[in-house]
Amino acid sequence: MNINLICPCIIYLIYTLYLLKNCKTNDKYILIIMILGQLILLCGSLLKNNILIEISHIIYTITIILGVLFFTENINNIFLFIIILITLITRKYFEDCLFNIASNSTILINIDINFDHIYIPFFIIIIYKLIDN
Numbered sequence: 001m002n003i004n005l006i007c008p009c010i011i012y013l014i015y016t017l018y019l020l021k022n023c024k025t026n027d028k029y030i031l032i033i034m035i036l037g038q039l040i041l042l043c044g045s046l047l048k049n050n051i052l053i054e055i056s057h058i059i060y061t062i063t064i065i066l067g068v069l070f071f072t073e074n075i076n077n078i079f080l081f082i083i084i085l086i087t088l089i090t091r092k093y094f095e096d097c098l099f100n101i102a103s104n105s106t107i108l109i110n111i112d113i114n115f116d117h118i119y120i121p122f123f124i125i126i127i128y129k130l131i132d133n
């Protein structure tokens with residue numbers, strides 16, 4: 001299966017730039033890392049470079065974890081909620097991670113973890129943060 005991540009990447013990038021422009025807290029540092037990852041994904045997708053796509057995959061996962069733990073602004077937590085929800089839905093629908101499909105399962109760091117077991121608890125945490133706010 002051939003997955004093209006250019007369009008979703010551009011949508012995420014535009015919205016993340018909007019969030020960064022309006023950010024008033026230290027959330028901006030995580031948003032900057034997200035933007036860096038999105039730019040790497042965009043370059044990797046345009047150049048069909050699986051290594052760049054996989055690097056962006058690693059950054060994507062790290063920034064989700066950092067965002068869940070450290071985002072303080074409600075709008076950034078809503079964005080994270082949407083990202084994690086889309087991630088869980090697409091992982092279920094495609095029976096794999098879109099980054100893995102797009103990069104032809106290129107692996108830079110071999111971590112034998114079912115990431116659904118990571119994303120689901122983080123999804124619950126982000127829901128709690130949104131309700132608590």
